[in-house]
Amino acid sequence: xxxxxxxxxxLMQGFAGLSLxxxxxxxxxxxxxxxxxxxxxxxxxxxxxxxxxxxxYLVSNLASTHAPGLVAVYFPxxxxxxxxxxxxxxxxxxxxxxxxxxxxxxxxxxxxxxxxLAMQQAxxxxxxxxxxxxxxxxxxxxxxxxxxxxxxxxNGMFVLGLTTVTTLGVLLALGKSRxxxxxxxxxxxxTMANATGIDTRKTDRLTFAIGCGIAxxxxxxxxxxxxxGPTSGQLYxxxxxxxxxxxxxxxxxxxxxxxxxxAQTQSVTEFFLAGSMAKVLTLSLIVLILMxxxxxxxxxxxxx
Amino acid sequence: MNAVRNLVNRYQxxxxxxxxxxxxxxxxxxxxxxxxNLVGKYLTYAxxxxxLVMVWGYGGVLSLGQGVFFGLGGYAMAMFLKLEASDPVTTxxxxxxxxxxxxxxxxLTELPLFWLPFKSLPLTLIAVVAVPTLLAWIVxxxxxxxxxxxxxxxxxxxxxxxIVTVLIIGQQGYTGGVNGMTDLKTMxxxxxxxxxxxxxxxxxxxxxxxxxxxxxxxxxxxxAGTLLLAMRDKEDxxxxxxxxxxxxxxxxxxxxxxxxxxxxxxxxxQVGFMSxxxxxxxxxxxxxxxxxxxxxxxxxxxxxxxxxxxFGKTFFSESFPDLWxxxxxxxxIGVTMAFPMGLAGIWEDHVRPRWARWRGKxxxxxxxxxxxxxxxRAAVSRGEVGGAGGPSALPGGISGQRA
Numbered sequence: 001x002x003x004x005x006x007x008x009x010x011l012m013q014g015f016a017g018l019s020l021x022x023x024x025x026x027x028x029x030x031x032x033x034x035x036x037x038x039x040x041x042x043x044x045x046x047x048x049x050x051x052x053x054x055x056x057y058l059v060s061n062l063a064s065t066h067a068p069g070l071v072a073v074y075f076p077x078x079x080x081x082x083x084x085x086x087x088x089x090x091x092x093x094x095x096x097x098x099x100x101x102x103x104x105x106x107x108x109x110x111x112x113x114x115x116x117l118a119m120q121q122a123x124x125x126x127x128x129x130x131x132x133x134x135x136x137x138x139x140x141x142x143x144x145x146x147x148x149x150x151x152x153x154x155n156g157m158f159v160l161g162l163t164t165v166t167t168l169g170v171l172l173a174l175g176k177s178r179x180x181x182x183x184x185x186x187x188x189x190x191t192m193a194n195a196t197g198i199d200t201r202k203t204d205r206l207t208f209a210i211g212c213g214i215a216x217x218x219x220x221x222x223x224x225x226x227x228x229g230p231t232s233g234q235l236y237x238x239x240x241x242x243x244x245x246x247x248x249x250x251x252x253x254x255x256x257x258x259x260x261x262x263a264q265t266q267s268v269t270e271f272f273l274a275g276s277m278a279k280v281l282t283l284s285l286i287v288l289i290l291m292x293x294x295x296x297x298x299x300x301x302x303x304x
Numbered sequence: 305m306n307a308v309r310n311l312v313n314r315y316q317x318x319x320x321x322x323x324x325x326x327x328x329x330x331x332x333x334x335x336x337x338x339x340x341n342l343v344g345k346y347l348t349y350a351x352x353x354x355x356l357v358m359v360w361g362y363g364g365v366l367s368l369g370q371g372v373f374f375g376l377g378g379y380a381m382a383m384f385l386k387l388e389a390s391d392p393v394t395t396x397x398x399x400x401x402x403x404x405x406x407x408x409x410x411x412l413t414e415l416p417l418f419w420l421p422f423k424s425l426p427l428t429l430i431a432v433v434a435v436p437t438l439l440a441w442i443v444x445x446x447x448x449x450x451x452x453x454x455x456x457x458x459x460x461x462x463x464x465x466x467i468v469t470v471l472i473i474g475q476q477g478y479t480g481g482v483n484g485m486t487d488l489k490t491m492x493x494x495x496x497x498x499x500x501x502x503x504x505x506x507x508x509x510x511x512x513x514x515x516x517x518x519x520x521x522x523x524x525x526x527x528a529g530t531l532l533l534a535m536r537d538k539e540d541x542x543x544x545x546x547x548x549x550x551x552x553x554x555x556x557x558x559x560x561x562x563x564x565x566x567x568x569x570x571x572x573x574q575v576g577f578m579s580x581x582x583x584x585x586x587x588x589x590x591x592x593x594x595x596x597x598x599x600x601x602x603x604x605x606x607x608x609x610x611x612x613x614x615f616g617k618t619f620f621s622e623s624f625p626d627l628w629x630x631x632x633x634x635x636x637i638g639v640t641m642a643f644p645m646g647l648a649g650i651w652e653d654h655v656r657p658r659w660a661r662w663r664g665k666x667x668x669x670x671x672x673x674x675x676x677x678x679x680x681r682a683a684v685s686r687g688e689v690g691g692a693g694g695p696s697a698l699p700g701g702i703s704g705q706r707a
Contacts, residue, residue: 117629241459292446
């Protein structure tokens with residue numbers, strides 16, 4: 001094997017890691033907002049991702065059966081719809097479940113686990129137990145080869161672009177918008193924020209819903225890479241939680257960095273070892289680091 | 305006479321006696337051996353559930369990785385039984401006789417080094433307790449010494465559960481992979497599959513469970529139990545009083561792990577196989593719900609909770625498989641939202657007072673736990689997060705210090 005070939009394989013393996021990075025980051029972002037900003041553990045987060053993935057699948061089915069001409073353009077609208085449905089779901093869940101449990105984080109964990117079981121069974125009953133994948137528009141298929149022997153899949157680049165836009169959007173919204181201001185105020189001092197006239201309960205609900213909506217977009221990204229089944233979300237939930245804890249809970253930048261680190265570690269070790277051992281190695285490494293440095297990579301400097 | 309009564313009241317032996325009668329007399333008379341064997345299987349989960357009562361109810365830290373300890377104990381016992389089941393005579397059609405069949409399928413030609421201790425029963429029995437305890441000590445020591453608790457601890461233990469499951473499934477040649485270890489037949493030549501053996505194993509299981517409950521009761525009523533409750537509710541005050549909070553937590557976590565290991569070993573003996581499906585995240589969280597349904601503060605309640613949930617699971621998955629997960633979900637949500645203290649809470653708050661009123665006398669002799677049920681409920685939320693040390697584990701304003 002010559003050196004350019006090695007380089008190509010390295011680049012492609014790295015890019016495979018980037019796709020995983022994109023899904024993990026989108027999942028982690030939603031969780032980081034909910035967990036880091038509100039202190040709520042949402043075990044059903046993976047199922048919100050599945051909602052997004054199924055939305056894309058259903059819309060693509062609709063498009064290909066009723067309006068074959070629209071198959072080329074349905075994707076962006078489906079992403080918006082995926083966000084919307086997951087957002088709506090999150091809103092309802094916060095209203096019905098989470099808001100009663102804010103003072104008991106471990107109970108939230110159990111309750112949302114129950115919720116995730118119910119959602120999985122609902123997917124199984126109403127959509128079907130089999131794994132499905134949407135018919136992707138032609139422009140998402142194929143690959144781009146800037147050099148001979150180097151193939152970069154287009155869907156991977158699309159997912160990466162989507163992730164970048166979403167991440168920047170979330171960072172911008174938290175930093176600049178009224179909602180972000182309210183969230184930051186509520187996080188740093190709930191009582192005081194209430195006193196200044198911020199409706200913290202409404203802020204919580206909106207935050208939770210936005211976090212779930214981003215999970216829906218993660219699902220949209222996920223469908224371009226893999227197929228969706230009722231338990232797809234559960235496969236990612238532990239990884240996403242590790243992304244958030246590893247990055248440091250209060251820091252979105254930390255989430256980005258840790259998602260990148262975890263995805264690349266896994267992808268690179270997968271090249272040398274069997275898939276399961278790569279996973280074991282990556283997870284053990286993270287757990288070990290978290291044991292030594294429990295506050296994560298980017299801890300907030302505020303003394304509490 | 306008074307001394308006996310004090311003893312009974314102190315350790316709540318009355319409820320334990322009722323449970324013993326139910327398990328040792330009523331159920332064996334009422335059920336055939338197949339169902340009784342099922343009950344025995346459920347009771348092995350109860351070991352995990354009472355461990356969770358200690359760790360979660362009393363210690364205030366939720367472990368989502370108890371299945372790992374259950375599995376380690378179970379695998380240790382299963383490895384011993386598997387080695388006995390694959391003696392050179394019965395496995396002579398293999399290319400390497402004398403090693404377990406799955407090793408032969410995976411082109412292993414000799415027994416791996418870490419299997420060697422499991423040729424002897426005493427070493428196996430030690431491993432059943434020691435291996436889970438050791439892992440719990442490593443995890444617990446690293447986390448609690450750094451004052452990690454609450455949700456962070458839950459996430460880390462869950463990750464450990466995932467790691468162990470993936471490892472077991474991935475290393476097919478050493479562990480039997482997804483199928484686990486099957487065809488466990490005899491223990492030192494004693495056939496564990498006969499009806500008689502099943503009865504004996506059932507009673508061994510009941511006896512061990514009762515002993516574990518007594519041990520936990522003894523710890524709860526002693527100084528350690530009081531301190532555990534205290535550090536769950538006001539961790540910092542206990543620390544300022546000069547106690548090492550972490551050591552107590554590590555101790556109770558190791559205790560729970562050891563009991564889970566014993567449960568796992570009894571599981572392998574009674575059921576005749578062990579597989580990764582009892583190790584991973586899903587079974588680990590299910591074990592938490594056993595304790596939650598029974599009541600996270602009640603040892604005896606945890607046993608009832610385990611039995612009820614598992615009866616429900618068996619009944620529904622036999623008759624209405626689609627409904628079971630919905631029901632399980634309702635259980636999770638209902639228990640956390642409406643009955644945080646589970647069955648034991650309902651008993652203490654509703655049944656007992658009514659019973660006392662009906663008998664026409666005020667409930668003075670109710671154990672003190674019923675009176676502190678309220679603070680306990682509020683405290684569950686505070687104590688758990690006090691040790692988190694991390695940022696914004698709670699909506700602001702109610703952190704351990706400020707409360």
